[in-house]
Structure formats: structure tokens, C-alpha cells
Amino acid sequence: MNFLEFIDRYAAHPNYFAPRGNQLYAKSWQTEAPLRMLLNNLDHEVAENPDELVVYGGTGQAARNTGALRQIIKELLELDENHSLLVQSGKAVGIVRTHPEAPRVLIANSNLVPAWATWEHFERLKQDGLMMYGQMTAGSWIYIGSQGILQGTYETFVACGKKYFNNDLKHKLLVSGGLGGMGGAQPLAATMAGATFLGVDIDPERIKKRLQTGYIDHISYSYREAADLVLKAKEKGEAISVGLVADIGDTLQNMLNDGIVPDVLTDQTSAHDPLHGYIPSGISLEEAILLRNADPDTYRERSMKSMARHVGLMLKLQELGSVTFDYGNNLREMAKQGGEPDAYNFDGFTPKFIRPLFCEGKGPFRWVALSGDPEDIYATDQALIEAFPENHHMINWLKKARERISFQGLPARICWLGMGEREKAGLIFNELVRTGKVKAPIVIGRDHLDCGSVASPNRETEKMKDGSDAVSDWPLLNLMSNTAGGATWVSFHHGGGVGMGYSQHAGMVVLADGTDRAAECIRRVLYNDPAMGIFRHHDAGYEQATETLHQFGMEFK
Numbered sequence: 040m041n042f043l044e045f046i047d048r049y050a051a052h053p054n055y056f057a058p059r060g061n062q063l064y065a066k067s068w069q070t071e072a073p074l075r076m077l078l079n080n081l082d083h084e085v086a087e088n089p090d091e092l093v094v095y096g097g098t099g100q101a102a103r104n105t106g107a108l109r110q111i112i113k114e115l116l117e118l119d120e121n122h123s124l125l126v127q128s129g130k131a132v133g134i135v136r137t138h139p140e141a142p143r144v145l146i147a148n149s150n151l152v153p154a155w156a157t158w159e160h161f162e163r164l165k166q167d168g169l170m171m172y173g174q175m176t177a178g179s180w181i182y183i184g185s186q187g188i189l190q191g192t193y194e195t196f197v198a199c200g201k202k203y204f205n206n207d208l209k210h211k212l213l214v215s216g217g218l219g220g221m222g223g224a225q226p227l228a229a230t231m232a233g234a235t236f237l238g239v240d241i242d243p244e245r246i247k248k249r250l251q252t253g254y255i256d257h258i259s260y261s262y263r264e265a266a267d268l269v270l271k272a273k274e275k276g277e278a279i280s281v282g283l284v285a286d287i288g289d290t291l292q293n294m295l296n297d298g299i300v301p302d303v304l305t306d307q308t309s310a311h312d313p314l315h316g317y318i319p320s321g322i323s324l325e326e327a328i329l330l331r332n333a334d335p336d337t338y339r340e341r342s343m344k345s346m347a348r349h350v351g352l353m354l355k356l357q358e359l360g361s362v363t364f365d366y367g368n369n370l371r372e373m374a375k376q377g378g379e380p381d382a383y384n385f386d387g388f389t390p391k392f393i394r395p396l397f398c399e400g401k402g403p404f405r406w407v408a409l410s411g412d413p414e415d416i417y418a419t420d421q422a423l424i425e426a427f428p429e430n431h432h433m434i435n436w437l438k439k440a441r442e443r444i445s446f447q448g449l450p451a452r453i454c455w456l457g458m459g460e461r462e463k464a465g466l467i468f469n470e471l472v473r474t475g476k477v478k479a480p481i482v483i484g485r486d487h488l489d490c491g492s493v494a495s496p497n498r499e500t501e502k503m504k505d506g507s508d509a510v511s512d513w514p515l516l517n518l519m520s521n522t523a524g525g526a527t528w529v530s531f532h533h534g535g536g537v538g539m540g541y542s543q544h545a546g547m548v549v550l551a552d553g554t555d556r557a558a559e560c561i562r563r564v565l566y567n568d569p570a571m572g573i574f575r576h577h578d579a580g581y582e583q584a585t586e587t588l589h590q591f592g593m594e595f596k
């Protein structure tokens with residue numbers, strides 16, 4: 040198949056689709072893998088808006104524009120194993136001489152010199168066609184749909200249940216805003232954790248997408264109806280989820296007026312981007328789009344004011360008893376700038392629930408079956424269940440995931456694994472490929488939201504024990520170790536999750552193609568990657584990380 044035929048079949052804009060099966064279109068699996076994952080990120084089952092090459096998280100793109108995307112596809116089809124492709128903010132810019140164990144693709148997205156790292160400057164560059172926003176896994180081609188955040192969200196809700204509700208979310212009402220690419224995982228995570236869930240999104244299409252994928256149970260266009268449904272379900276202890284089409288601020292105000300106090304309250308609107316992510320209150324979705332184009336400054340101002348009101352209502356509900364936390368969208372910062380001085384009076388989810396996991400090198404490990412066959416994922420699930428018989432938490436998760444998760448695009452799995460476990464799992468997957476127990480290679484990656492790969496003072500590195508929240512040497516060291524270790528593609532991004540100026544983070548993906556070479560790369564990369572989380576948290580003074588450091592003999596001798 041020549042290049043144009045390939046484009047016609049797999050990348051005719053906006054209909055993207057990754058090839059399945061074990062026939063290669065590129066020269067080896069090392070380049071076939073990133074090619075398939077790039078196309079998979081843009082598959083309409085996976086991406087929120089393939090028309091604009093937007094994968095998730097407001098405006099997180101997989102490539103800068105359709106021309107740049109085609110060029111990347113062409114280069115990946117032609118690249119050999121002694122060269123690597125350079126991608127700068129979603130555009131192929133060169134090929135360098137490397138070697139077979141080096142990453143095949145080196146990606147840098149949305150990076151700006153610190154004093155210029157603002158949305159305003161970024162927007163100018165974007166308008167001039169010089170940049171794109173890569174979010175975390177959009178521009179690094181390892182987004183796997185809402186499942187990618189599902190387990191993290193589930194772990195967070197379970198941890199919340201443990202900490203505040205005697206380990207039981209039954210008869211508890213969890214309320215949140217935003218049911219987009221990531222936020223859409225909340226209803227399923229909440230019901231899997233036993234809670235009753237009310238999610239609010241201004242865009243009915245987003246809720247419909249969650250209905251189609253089985254992530255949410257009901258859609259409602261009426262506050263009264265939605266409130267009745269969830270209050271009855273809470274009373275009966277039913278773990279159901281309802282998506283209400285409305286503005287989150289208006290809904291919280293209605294709840295306050297009615298004396299409905301959620302047991303747990305959070306938010307996943309795209310607050311990190313006040314221009315393209317958050318919809319100001321008081322106008323319809325259609326009016327918001329018109330205003331955004333006609334008068335971006337007014338839009339931004341209204342958006343930040345709405346966020347100030349939104350957070351003000353969250354603070355009131357917190358006073359009345361809601362366990363309230365920021366869920367990684369920089370809502371507090373935007374609200375503070377929009378006029379709510381007490382915006383930081385509730386915590387972020389990392390210090391509140393997740394940091395102990397980071398201290399064990401645990402994070403959102405994920406893998407994808409390039410064959411496209413769900414049976415390959417079930418084979419990996421089974422292999423892990425047999426290899427970790429003592430890990431009941433993981434086994435329970437894998438069983439639940441198999442029952443409740445419908446795949447989006449190429450079949451994939453998320454499973455939070457820690458130091459030692461990731462390397463072991465990766466080698467098992469490579470063996471499954473080598474022995475033909477799965478039909479094609481498997482790619483192994485993770486979110487950038489991991490223990491040692493991100494500096495984000497309002498999120499993953501909020502309130503570090505030693506005050507090192509804003510030190511971004513760590514994600515750079517993470518990038519360098521994964522490059523030196525032989526990941527198959529690596530990336531370094533700015534602004535993911537929380538927006539321009541607020542984070543820097545690194546990504547990696549490593550291929551399990553059943554070869555000895557892959558086993559060596561996996562051994563190095565899946566050791567180095569979580570090790571960075573242990574080094575980072577040990578250095579910051581976390582005893583639990585120091586224990587893990589000793590357990591794995593990682594201290595200086």
C-alpha cells in the first residue's frame with residue numbers, strides 16, 4: 040500500500056483509525072507502534088474532537104494540523120531503526136542519526152521559556168501556526184480514552200471513602216462538574232467505588248458519549264429530575280450515575296438553595312484553559328462559542344469570574360460538610376485570579392489522597408494491544424493475575440475492569456503498578472508476544488501524571504514536604520533516563536493538566552515486541568521510570584519513599 044492509499048484508508052480527515060492485526064505498514068514494529076498509537080489517539084471512539092485533532096483536555100492535540108499530521112505519518116512509514124524522528128509541537132521537523140535501541144520518536148510539545156510561558160503568548164504562537172497544546176497523553180500518543188484516568192479516579196474515590204467514610208461510599212452522594220475526556224471517567228469510577236454520582240456538563244454531546252461507552256447510566260436536562268434521581272438512589276444505597284446538562288455553578292447554587300449537601304465534591308471542567316476549556320455561566324454553549332471568537336478578552340474575564348463564583352459555592356458546601364478537593368484542573372488558581380481570595384481553602388487530590396502511592400513508585404501504568412483484539416488484553420489480565428497472586432487489590436481491579444470497561448479504539452488496560460511490579464509486568468507482556476500468546480506486540484506507557492515525571496505545583500507536586508514543588512529538574516531527569524534506557528518514544532511537555540506556566544512533564548512508551556532487545560529496553564526503562572519517583576520523594580523527605588528505596592537496594596553504596 041503506498042502512502043496515499045494508506046492515508047485514504049486510515050487517515051482521511053477526520054476519520055482516523057489505527058491498523059489492526061500483525062501486518063506491518065511501517066518498516067518495523069518500532070515505528071508501526073507510534074504510527075498506530077498516533078492514529079488511535081485520533082480515532083472518533085477515542086478523541087473528543089477529531090475534526091480539530093483534539094484528543095482530550097480542552098484543546099490537547101495529537102498533531103499541529105492536518106498537513107503536519109500527514110508528514111508525521113509519512114516519516115513513520117519510512118523511518119528505519121538507525122534514525123529517530125523529531126516532533127516539535129505536533130510537527131515533524133527533522134530526522135537524526137541514532138541506533139536500534141534509541142527512541143524512534145523524540146517529542147517536545149508546548150514548551151516555552153519560563154518568562155514567556157503564558158496562555159496569551161502561547162495563543163499568539165498557535166495562531167501563527169508555530170505551536171500546539173499537547174496536554175499530557177494527547178501529543179505523546181498514549182491516550183487510551185476515559186479508561187486512562189479511570190483507575191486513578193477510582194483509587195482517589197476509594198481513598199476518600201477510606202479516609203472520611205469508614206471505607207464505604209454506599210449511601211454517599213458524589214458531585215462533580217465536567218464529563219469530558221477525562222472527567223467522563225468520574226461516573227464509572229464513582230459507581231465502581233459504591234457511591235451515587237451526579238455529574239454536571241453544559242454540553243449534552245459529552246454526556247451522550249459517556250452513555251454510549253457505558254461510563255454513565257442516565258442523562259437529564261432538568262435539575263429537579265436529576266436531584267430527585269440521585270437523592271432517591273443515595274437513600275437506597277444505589278450506585279448509579281446521572282449526567283445533568285447544566286452549568287456547574289448554577290447547579291451548586293440550586294443545591295445550596297435546596298439544602299442538598301454532597302458528601303464529596305470536586306470538579307473536572309477544563310478550568311485550566313479559561314478561553315477554550317471553561318464555559319462562563321449565564322450564556323448558552325452556542326453563545327459562548329460566538330463570544331470566544333468575537334471577544335476573547337471578555338470571554339476570559341467572564342470565565343474567570345464564573346470560576347470564582349463556582350469555587351465560592353464549593354467553599355460554602357465544604358463549610359456545610361462536603362469533603363471538597365481540587366481534581367487537577369487548576370480551578371483554584373483561575374478562581375483566585377477571577378476574584379475568590381479563599382480559593383486555596385481546599386486541598387488538591389495529590390496531597391490529600393495520592394502521594395503515598397507515589398512514594399511506592401505507583402502510578403498509571405497502561406498498555407495497548409496493537410493487534411486490536413480484546414482477547415489480547417484479557418490474556419495480559421490473566422497473566423498478571425497469575426503473576427501477582429498476593430496482590431488482591433490489583434486482581435480485584437482487573438476483574439472489575441474486565442466486567443465494566445468497554446474499550447475505546449485499540450483495546451487497552453490501565454493498572455496502577457509500583458516499583459518492581461512494572462518491570463515484572465513488562466517482561467511478562469514481552470514473553471506473551473514472543474510465545475505467540477498474543478497476536479501482535481503490546482505497547483506499554485503511562486500518563487505523565489506519575490510519581491517522578493512531573494513538576495506541577497498546583498497538582499502532582501503540591502505541598503511537597505521540602506517545598507520543592509516547582510523544581511522541574513525531576514521530569515527532565517526522567518526524560519533523560521528513559522531516553523538513555525531505550526524507550527520507544529519519549530516526550531517532554533509544558534502546561535498539561537493545569538495550563539501554561541503551571542507544569543512541566545515527561546512521557547515514555549516502550550514496545551514489547553517479543554525480542555531480546557525489547558526485553559533489555561523494558562528492564563531498563565521500567566526500572567528507571569518508577570525509580571525516578573522514589574528518588575524524587577526520598578529526596579523530598581518522605582519516609583515511605585526511603586523505605587522503598589532501601590527495599591529495592593537503590594541507595595548510594
Ligand code: NAD
Pocket residue numbers: 087095096097098188191216217218219220221222223239240241242245285286287288307308309310311312316317318319320366367368369488535536537
Ligand atoms: P474536556 O475538555 O474533554 O472536558 C471538560 C468538560 O467540561 C467539557 O465537557 C465541557 O463541556 C465541560 N464544562 C466546561 N465549562 C463548564 C461549566 N461551566 N459547567 C459545566 N460543564 C462545563 O477535558 P477533560 O479531558 O475531561 O479534562 C478536564 C480537566 O481535568 C482539564 O482541566 C484537565 O487538564 C484536567 N485533568 C485532570 C486529570 C486528573 O488526573 N485529575 C487528568 C487529566 C486532565
